[in-house]
Amino acid sequence: MSSxxxxxxxxxxxxxxxxxxxxxxxxxxxxxxxxxxxLTEAYLSVTPPSPAAPVSAxxxxxxxxRLPISRRNQTRKRMETHDKLLGDLYRMHYSLDGHAVSGxxxxxxxxxxxxxxxxxxPIQDGVPYQTWPSTIPTVDSLETRPAxxxxxxSSPASSPKTTRxxxxxxxxxxxxxxxxxxxxxxxxxxxxxxxxFAEKSQTFWGFTLxxxxxxxxxxxxxxxxxxxxxxxxxDEKIRLWDEIDKQIRERLAMAxxxxxxxxQDVKQFSESLFLKIDL
Amino acid sequence: MVDSKPLLQDIAAVKGAFGKDDxxxxxxxxxxxxxxxxxxxxxxxxxxxxxxxxxxxxxxxxMRIAASGKVPPISTAKTAALxxxxxxxxxxxxxxFNIETFWQIYEKYSDRIRKYGNLxxxxxxxxxxxxxxxxxxxxxxxxxxxxxxxxxxxxxxxLEGMLNEMIRVYRSHGASIRELVIVxxxxxxxxxxxxxxxxxxKPDGSISxxxxxxxxxxxxxxxxxxxAEGYPLPEATKKLCKLIVAWRxxxxxxxxxxQASPAQMERGVELxxxxxxxxxxxxxxxxxx
Numbered sequence: 001m002s003s004x005x006x007x008x009x010x011x012x013x014x015x016x017x018x019x020x021x022x023x024x025x026x027x028x029x030x031x032x033x034x035x036x037x038x039l040t041e042a043y044l045s046v047t048p049p050s051p052a053a054p055v056s057a058x059x060x061x062x063x064x065x066r067l068p069i070s071r072r073n074q075t076r077k078r079m080e081t082h083d084k085l086l087g088d089l090y091r092m093h094y095s096l097d098g099h100a101v102s103g104x105x106x107x108x109x110x111x112x113x114x115x116x117x118x119x120x121x122p123i124q125d126g127v128p129y130q131t132w133p134s135t136i137p138t139v140d141s142l143e144t145r146p147a148x149x150x151x152x153x154s155s156p157a158s159s160p161k162t163t164r165x166x167x168x169x170x171x172x173x174x175x176x177x178x179x180x181x182x183x184x185x186x187x188x189x190x191x192x193x194x195x196x197f198a199e200k201s202q203t204f205w206g207f208t209l210x211x212x213x214x215x216x217x218x219x220x221x222x223x224x225x226x227x228x229x230x231x232x233x234x235d236e237k238i239r240l241w242d243e244i245d246k247q248i249r250e251r252l253a254m255a256x257x258x259x260x261x262x263x264q265d266v267k268q269f270s271e272s273l274f275l276k277i278d279l
Numbered sequence: 280m281v282d283s284k285p286l287l288q289d290i291a292a293v294k295g296a297f298g299k300d301d302x303x304x305x306x307x308x309x310x311x312x313x314x315x316x317x318x319x320x321x322x323x324x325x326x327x328x329x330x331x332x333x334x335x336x337x338x339x340x341x342m343r344i345a346a347s348g349k350v351p352p353i354s355t356a357k358t359a360a361l362x363x364x365x366x367x368x369x370x371x372x373x374x375x376f377n378i379e380t381f382w383q384i385y386e387k388y389s390d391r392i393r394k395y396g397n398l399x400x401x402x403x404x405x406x407x408x409x410x411x412x413x414x415x416x417x418x419x420x421x422x423x424x425x426x427x428x429x430x431x432x433x434x435x436x437x438l439e440g441m442l443n444e445m446i447r448v449y450r451s452h453g454a455s456i457r458e459l460v461i462v463x464x465x466x467x468x469x470x471x472x473x474x475x476x477x478x479x480x481k482p483d484g485s486i487s488x489x490x491x492x493x494x495x496x497x498x499x500x501x502x503x504x505x506x507a508e509g510y511p512l513p514e515a516t517k518k519l520c521k522l523i524v525a526w527r528x529x530x531x532x533x534x535x536x537x538q539a540s541p542a543q544m545e546r547g548v549e550l551x552x553x554x555x556x557x558x559x560x561x562x563x564x565x566x567x568x
Contacts, residue, residue, distance in 0.1 A: 036550055170355075
């Protein structure tokens with residue numbers, strides 16, 4: 001009979017015996033990858049329950065009306081949470097299944113085991129495909145057929161990253177300028193330094209780059225980066241203002257070094273750039 | 280006569296999605312433009328198919344840029360790209376669409392947008408070199424002409440491989456209209472072929488010879504015989520539109536290809552950075568004991 005189940009750390013200690021040369025970092029990276037893969041597979045193996053049929057949803061809504069207000073609100077809230085969870089589950093399935101490459105319908109499809117209108121894939125001269133694609137490990141399937149090839153020229157991106165930058169916009173004049181070559185390196189450097197700073201902060205940001213004329217001397221133009229931040233503390237705003245100003249100017253100076261052809265443009269732009277924060 | 284108003288509404292919807300930075304939806308709506316264009320009379324299809332082609336390209340590029348690096352300059356890229364889209368779709372409502380102008384705009388747009396998703400180091404080092412792109416393209420076309428029999432084997436990835444190389448070179452060095460047209464033709468040929476490869480594959484790994492011969496080889500021959508100065512744009516555009524329609528028709532028959540987006544599949548669930556760090560620390564500690 002085997003002894004008691006090994007503890008986590010005993011299992012870990014066994015790993016290097018299989019590959020004594022691997023570093024702890026490499027072992028850790030493999031375990032993280034394994035956990036992520038296992039989670040993806042576990043996630044995809046869960047079949048979300050079907051949403052209520054329209055008739056029963058209507059009946060439920062009518063029944064809800066008969067309840068006293070406090071219970072009605074409570075029940076409605078519970079139902080909303082349930083629906084949201086269901087929606088999230090379908091969206092997650094949908095995105096992990098790799099849909100929306102050729103599709104023209106935004107509504108997520110049901111999984112094949114529920115009320116799917118997607119046929120079991122594919123109908124292939126009577127030879128069934130191994131399994132539903134979502135359960136096929138990508139690496140293995142690459143060996144047998146190229147349907148799972150990673151195409152860098154067309155691979156749609158993952159879901160948008162979570163970001164602290166709620167918006168980064170250009171006014172019409174800047175939009176016109178960006179259509180023509182010459183200003184994009186400047187604008188890229190500006191946007192990237194602003195985003196870099198914002199992502200490290202604890203607050204949310206909005207940026208708009210506008211060209212303003214001086215009210216008294218209209219020919220004197222200046223570029224103003226208008227900044228709004230989601231914090232009420234005045235001192236904190238001033239501190240962030242100072243720091244972001246410094247970071248952006250440093251980044252622009254670096255861009256001037258990286259692109260000698262643009263040195264003059266960067267210099268002019270830096271001199272005419274003002275950062276204005278909403279106080 | 281089929282009403283083209285819904286397609287103008289599709290285009291408005293695409294612009295709306297771009298306005299909200301919802302590139303994924305914009306991408307789907309671009310597919311929708313091409314699908315709806317299939318329902319039009321043949322004489323009316325072309326401008327709308329090209330509008331869908333352009334919108335899909337913009338959406339794909341912006342999605343790629345948004346996913347690149349830690350702080351992608353996505354707003355700058357979007358601001359640079361969208362005026363070109365407006366320029367392409369505006370003549371649709373006034374009925375003044377012109378193929379030559381379309382490709383000129385596409386070339387300008389490609390020049391402006393190609394570098395946004397590149398690594399910083401690539402950005403600094405590579406310079407525009409369209410003649411090199413032409414050389415690479417010609418080499419690859421000759422290669423395809425030589426190796427086209429491999430298209431009868433369902434395990435091949437020659438079209439994907441060619442596009443991979445061409446687009447890599449284009450992103451570093453830029454491309455002229457001739458090469459952009461070839462990339463467009465190959466892209467939609469690959470999309471159509473992907474259905475044929477999957478649906479008509481036989482147990483021994485070969486593909487129904489008849490399908491490849493009738494639906495793929497004529498396009499391969501057309502593309503690989505591209506003259507040095509390129510095909511006249513109306514002729515090449517007609518071929519491109521034919522491929523787009525074929526692809527949309529395959530979509531009607533077989534819907535989404537399984538695992539067509541392996542990038543997402545590969546990524547799957549990602550642990551938060553903090554959790555990864557904790558796991559790494561715990562493992563390192565345990566192993567060092």
